[in-house]
Amino acid sequence: MLGLLCELVVGRLSMLPILNNLANRAWPKTGEREAEAAMKFGIKAWRNGGRERVGSLDLCNNNNAIETPALVLTTRKGLPTYISPDLLPFVASSDSCLLHASPLHFLETASPKTISNIGGLHQLVSLHDYSFTAAPRDSILCLPEYESTNKMGASFETTCGRRLIKPAEYMELVSALNPNLWATLADEVPAWVSEKRNKTSVDRTVRWLDECMALDKVGSRNVLGAIVGGSSIEQRIRCAQEVTRRNVSGYWLGGFGLGETMDERTALLCAVTDILPKERPRQISGLDLPEEVLEGVASGIDLFDSTYIYHLTLGGCALTFPLNRSERHISDAGNDIKINLKATMYRKDTSPIIDDCQCYTCQNHTRAYINHLLNVHEMLAQILLEIHNTHHYLGFFRAIREAIKEGQFDLFHENFVESRHDHLTAVAANS
Amino acid sequence: MALRFEVLGRFNRARAAKLTLPHFICQTPLFMPVGTQGTIKGLTTNQLEEIGCQIILGNTYHLELRPGSDLIDELGGLHKIMNWPRALLTDSGGFQMVSLLHLADITEKGVTFQSPVDGKPMLLTPEQSIEIQNRIGADIIMALDDVVKTTITGPRIEEAMYRTLRWIDRCIAEIYALEAWLTAICLGGEDKDSFWRVVAQCTAALPEDKPRYVMGVGYPLDIVVCSALGADMYDCVYPTRTARFGTALVPELVKTLPNALRGCNMNMGILKLKQNAMANDVRPIDPSCMCMVCKNYSRAYLHSLVTKDAMGFVREFLKNMFPKGDVPEWVCNAMEVAGIDITACCSPFSAPKIGLEALATPKIQQHFSQKNIHSLLSSIDQKLK
Numbered sequence: 001m002l003g004l005l006c007e008l009v010v011g012r013l014s015m016l017p018i019l020n021n022l023a024n025r026a027w028p029k030t031g032e033r034e035a036e037a038a039m040k041f042g043i044k045a046w047r048n049g050g051r052e053r054v055g056s057l058d059l060c061n062n063n064n065a066i067e068t069p070a071l072v073l074t075t076r077k078g079l080p081t082y083i084s085p086d087l088l089p090f091v092a093s094s095d096s097c098l099l100h101a102s103p104l105h106f107l108e109t110a111s112p113k114t115i116s117n118i119g120g121l122h123q124l125v126s127l128h129d130y131s132f133t134a135a136p137r138d139s140i141l142c143l144p145e146y147e148s149t150n151k152m153g154a155s156f157e158t159t160c161g162r163r164l165i166k167p168a169e170y171m172e173l174v175s176a177l178n179p180n181l182w183a184t185l186a187d188e189v190p191a192w193v194s195e196k197r198n199k200t201s202v203d204r205t206v207r208w209l210d211e212c213m214a215l216d217k218v219g220s221r222n223v224l225g226a227i228v229g230g231s232s233i234e235q236r237i238r239c240a241q242e243v244t245r246r247n248v249s250g251y252w253l254g255g256f257g258l259g260e261t262m263d264e265r266t267a268l269l270c271a272v273t274d275i276l277p278k279e280r281p282r283q284i285s286g287l288d289l290p291e292e293v294l295e296g297v298a299s300g301i302d303l304f305d306s307t308y309i310y311h312l313t314l315g316g317c318a319l320t321f322p323l324n325r326s327e328r329h330i331s332d333a334g335n336d337i338k339i340n341l342k343a344t345m346y347r348k349d350t351s352p353i354i355d356d357c358q359c360y361t362c363q364n365h366t367r368a369y370i371n372h373l374l375n376v377h378e379m380l381a382q383i384l385l386e387i388h389n390t391h392h393y394l395g396f397f398r399a400i401r402e403a404i405k406e407g408q409f410d411l412f413h414e415n416f417v418e419s420r421h422d423h424l425t426a427v428a429a430n431s
Numbered sequence: 432m433a434l435r436f437e438v439l440g441r442f443n444r445a446r447a448a449k450l451t452l453p454h455f456i457c458q459t460p461l462f463m464p465v466g467t468q469g470t471i472k473g474l475t476t477n478q479l480e481e482i483g484c485q486i487i488l489g490n491t492y493h494l495e496l497r498p499g500s501d502l503i504d505e506l507g508g509l510h511k512i513m514n515w516p517r518a519l520l521t522d523s524g525g526f527q528m529v530s531l532l533h534l535a536d537i538t539e540k541g542v543t544f545q546s547p548v549d550g551k552p553m554l555l556t557p558e559q560s561i562e563i564q565n566r567i568g569a570d571i572i573m574a575l576d577d578v579v580k581t582t583i584t585g586p587r588i589e590e591a592m593y594r595t596l597r598w599i600d601r602c603i604a605e606i607y608a609l610e611a612w613l614t615a616i617c618l619g620g621e622d623k624d625s626f627w628r629v630v631a632q633c634t635a636a637l638p639e640d641k642p643r644y645v646m647g648v649g650y651p652l653d654i655v656v657c658s659a660l661g662a663d664m665y666d667c668v669y670p671t672r673t674a675r676f677g678t679a680l681v682p683e684l685v686k687t688l689p690n691a692l693r694g695c696n697m698n699m700g701i702l703k704l705k706q707n708a709m710a711n712d713v714r715p716i717d718p719s720c721m722c723m724v725c726k727n728y729s730r731a732y733l734h735s736l737v738t739k740d741a742m743g744f745v746r747e748f749l750k751n752m753f754p755k756g757d758v759p760e761w762v763c764n765a766m767e768v769a770g771i772d773i774t775a776c777c778s779p780f781s782a783p784k785i786g787l788e789a790l791a792t793p794k795i796q797q798h799f800s801q802k803n804i805h806s807l808l809s810s811i812d813q814k815l816k
């Protein structure tokens with residue numbers, strides 16, 4: 001309770017919707033610190049008795065405010081895995097230009113000093129029109145390694161091998177990269193550890209939060225406080241309470257997608273979000289499947305990972321599920337979530353992945369061409385698939401936001417899960 | 432459809448021309464990136480248009496294996512499958528057979544090889560090569576040639592030449608009704624001195640009103656020399672291979688960048704570089720860009736490339752490539768034949784023989800990128816007009 005009171009006193013975030021000013025968009029000057037101003041978050045739509053909400057995240061860097069729930073695009077060293085910077089505008093519209101960057105990707109590249117001299121992450125990758133949120137875990141190349149984590153720092157399995165990251169080292173990278181938002185260092189543990197280990201993870205994460213904020217050169221204006229606690233509701237609540245006592249701008253929920261059951265997860269998420277002040281954004285790591293995203297939205301989460309797109313793309317799959325929530329697609333094999341373009345049936349298929357899709361891939365290329373590119377192991381296949389899948393998943397998030405605005409999210413959620421269930425039943429019956 | 436080749440400008444033996452093909456009107460000299468399997472490694476077709484790519488080369492042998500020329504034909508041709516609006520060129524397939532398949536045997540009928548699918552002996556005749564290429568539907572197709580290893584000497588070379596000529600006749604008979612044409616082929620030799628001499632002899636002997644394509648040439652220095660000697664078209668797997676295996680050639684930071692950044696997609700405005708304000712601008716084009724061009728070259732340097740006259744261009748190029756003045760002897764000889772005075776950039780004492788090894792150094796390889804080649808050629812082109 002004390003935490004909530006503190007929060008209300010120090011809260012400085014507007015509840016008013018942020019107006020986008022398209023006309024005043026300008027490129028930041030070279031060398032300008034792009035995250036100088038504190039971000040603003042406002043709730044635009046919510047429902048009495050519901051946790052789901054539509055928010056507006058204004059990162060005060062000349063870019064449009066991002067409407068939430070939103071997808072945070074996974075990157076490698078600040079750039080999408082396959083989509084090159086000049087192709088990014090084909091997928092990400094102005095309402096969805098948030099990218100994830102793991103500071104740990106920059107452990108063995110240029111030194112933090114050089115990155116800082118270049119002008120930070122935006123300059124380094126030359127993406128001025130996009131905003132970045134930084135957190136160590138990316139669920140692809142960078143995974144928490146709880147057994148090697150100790151009181152000094154968090155351990156991660158990275159592309160540079162297993163690394164123990166101390167708050168000072170982490171903050172040196174964060175300061176150099178200067179992202180628009182950043183999460184504090186966390187001790188993430190999987191669902192099966194003991195209560196004692198869960199407690200330790202909370203103690204460490206809270207201590208590191210204080211250390212990170214003390215080390216932040218720009219006065220901790222855009223900090224997402226990490227909340228962990230494994231599968232212990234008690235520890236999750238304790239962590240959330242501790243973090244809400246701090247002067248953070250939002251929250252980063254860690255330790256999910258690490259072995260917990262769906263039911264456990266929903267209970268944990270709701271226990272945490274019920275404590276968090278409503279007027280601050282909540283980012284999560286580890287939930288990325290469509291059903292998981294819907295579950296997260298229902299629990300009041302605002303920002304999600306896009307590792308699902310990465311895995312789909314790598315496997316030669318394209319998202320095809322309908323985005324129009326009024327349609328209920330029943331027992332048609334063509335209405336699965338995705339299609340695998342490696343399949344021989346697409347060899348002569350001259351249609352685009354989705355007929356009315358507006359993405360670069362669907363506007364320019366056929367299923368047959370992508371099938372050929374996959375067969376001969378050409379990288380263009382992944383580029384085209386990542387473009388379509390990202391575009392489609394962003395559309396899914398747009399549909400979620402529309403449903404919330406219209407007060408129809410429950411129905412949307414239900415329809416999605418049921419048509420999925422119907423499909424799986426149909427497939428099982430046919431096989 | 433009329434295929435036209437109009438020379439627009441000359442400097443001694445060098446020329447700039449307009450080559451009109453069914454799908455695109457090209458400016459020569461031009462470079463054709465190799466898109467072996469119906470794609471250029473990691474680049475989309477709109478990116479290829481953006482970097483100024485005019486013709487893409489497809490490998491008939493690979494395309495016939497996968498997805499097969501029948502399917503390509505059924506789906507409307509390679510242009511349609513790739514959604515590539517500009518020109519395409521296919522090779523005869525003979526070179527891949529000889530270089531990739533050990534058991535290839537060349538007879539008067541054609542190239543006999545072991546099928547990579549079922550191991551059975553197969554025969555590729557000059558007529559079949561043309562049929563396959565026609566199904567693929569390129570703007571320019573190539574006659575099957577009797578390929579000999581460059582290390583071979585003696586009567587086998589003569590045999591290969593006459594056989595190639597006989598095959599060309601058979602190909603021409605076959606394509607009588609086709610909307611495509613054949614290009615005279617010069618094959619580069621193994622040592623630089625005979626290489627430039629062959630090119631010089633060929634360009635002197637070939638008709639003025641047809642394009643001259645030097646196969647497999649793509650190093651910047653070779654392109655400059657061949658262009659000075661009157662060649663028009665080049666291809667090389669080098670830029671795309673660098674992008675693909677780039678990890679071995681490029682600096683540490685670039686090495687670890689995601690695939691997305693390979694292939695250099697920055698928006699380099701060649702025309703803007705002509706502005707006088709660029710002459711003393713020491714910054715790279717885009718200070719935050721990690722591409723080869725931006726990491727290595729100042730705006731001033733690029734300005735110098737696009738604004739000098741033809742002779743000055745060659746001198747400037749050599750000066751930058753060989754700052755100590757150690758221009759290889761073969762280049763000096765070739766330039767003499769081309770009528771280009773490069774004494775200003777040759778040091779008086781040294782002319783150490785620098786062969787292919789020098790061209791393989793990382794420094795010179797860095798000089799290379801798809802973009803770099805295109806801008807290089809467009810600047811040669813502009814100088815000649």
Ligand SMILES: [Zn+2]
Pocket residue numbers: 353354357358359360361362363387388391
């Ligand atoms: Zn699409």
Ligand SMILES: [Zn+2]
Pocket residue numbers: 695697716717720721722723724725726
């Ligand atoms: Zn560049």
